[in-house]
Amino acid sequence: MLLHAPLTQEHIDYLRKKGILHPDESVRSSRKAGEGNMNVTLAVSTEKRTIILKQSRPYVAKYPEVPAPSERTGIEYSFYQYMATQPEVAHYSPRVFAFDRDSWLLALEFVEKGVDYLCIYHHPDQFTEALGDDLLRYLKGLHQVTAQTFPENRAMRTLNHQHIFLLPFQENNGFDLNGIQPGLEQLSLKIKTNGDLIGKVRQLGKRYLSPGSKLIHGDFYPGSWLSSPGGLKIIDTEFAFVGDPEFDLGVMLAHLYLARVPDVRIKDLRERYPLNEALLAAFTGTEILRRLFGLAQLPLVLSLEEKEKLANQAIQLILHEAF
Template identity: 40%
Template structure:
């Protein structure tokens, strides 16, 4: 297996030429990391004539090598890009796929240019731009409905990645003994979390939601639709990293999006922007949607996938209580 290594540009050049992703006349002039990714090895390749992105997945999480992860996940991501390429309403929001190397778990993508993701929203007093949110909702609406299936099948089932995500969303945060001391995140958080870890009614509902997440559905989902997957570019909002994609319940994607509006303490008017711009919002199952919103809020506050939130303990406690009300009726 070829291993992408920014410190071995000659080997990388030979590999890229072998894949015919660059010509014999092209030379690599710079290798940089385009952003703070967690899951994969990602490099921006700058040649003497252009730039593009390559992405390799390995059998572990790049940022946390002790966490195992499906090695072929970027191949699934490549299949997602191939799927959506024909629909400009979706493709125009995403980088174009330039190549897939199934043998080495590498994909090549269009470079969207220097951009920042929306994790800046986790800073205090960082309002979300209403027009940007409208674009992001219109994208997810088009993705769900333009690729809707009438017969559920195995396409993009992405079972291994969903199993990994299931553990981190629906199980780990709610275990009393999970080996993660939340006081290392914020003093007092462990005690606050214990109330919910011992809440049998809550855990029963979360287990039900987890089963729905693992079930097959007819809507194509991004699967990880939060501010880290949204880019602010010179050409407007863009969406990246669909490696958790699958066909499932549209309430999951929308629930994650809405959860992060609450986590970043956005104004209530932005919740209305979501409702107004998501096609067929009235068809959604609000019980399931609210459940997914609440679960995402909780797992981000008391799970391993912590966010860079600068939030006092009482605010977190209030958010957790709000999340529980969304989940348990």
């Protein structure tokens, strides 16, 4: 059963049959919820409540030409189940109401007045000291979760590996970078023709695919952070797996660089969560480069000169020392 907005009577009957909607609930409205890349996400309102329905397809919702494993909503469900048992960090996750494996459909709490933090690319001052504290508190708590039985999530990691560590560094990869910003394709040759860099990134990619020791979010960037009256919520955990905590923190720091958050703030956050410095730097640099030159573009307000400066900084982070 593939859902779309507005829900049809067939959809509503299915949701009742699966216990996602109560027998006496009437759907008053259904609409697309947010601009997520991976999945079809709907906000469904009844006379009693509003819920989020998140469904995966065998492809990326925003890029139907890109295949993706349907079981990713099952990974997200497993992640929230683990987090619900952790008193220190459970409140950061939305509540789970139901999961239907037959249609890879996840029913979640609707976060009232929840707004993501994509605004920081335009307004870096929105990355407050309190938000930084909250994000570090979440990561430190998450990375203490014992999750030896968490799914390997190999298929999603393979997809992510391709788009982080391989495609952005390949010439003729099919990405229309000049269509995003004139001159961006020429600038990308700075990384696509750097043999030392490519070798280091390939090595890092193998590390990403190897077994790790800590449960990690796997896509810890501003689109996964929600501001709400009830506090910070962390969503979109379908890339979660047991890996290196440096990956989560590195992704976070990379997006602060891309948002032009002052270096002194970034340095402070890095020092307050001491991890393997070389590994952290390499993951940070790689995330910067894949967001500048990869398929998953961001709403950045950077000139070509600013992107070149960031690319040079990212290359230095990756090549600085062995991890």
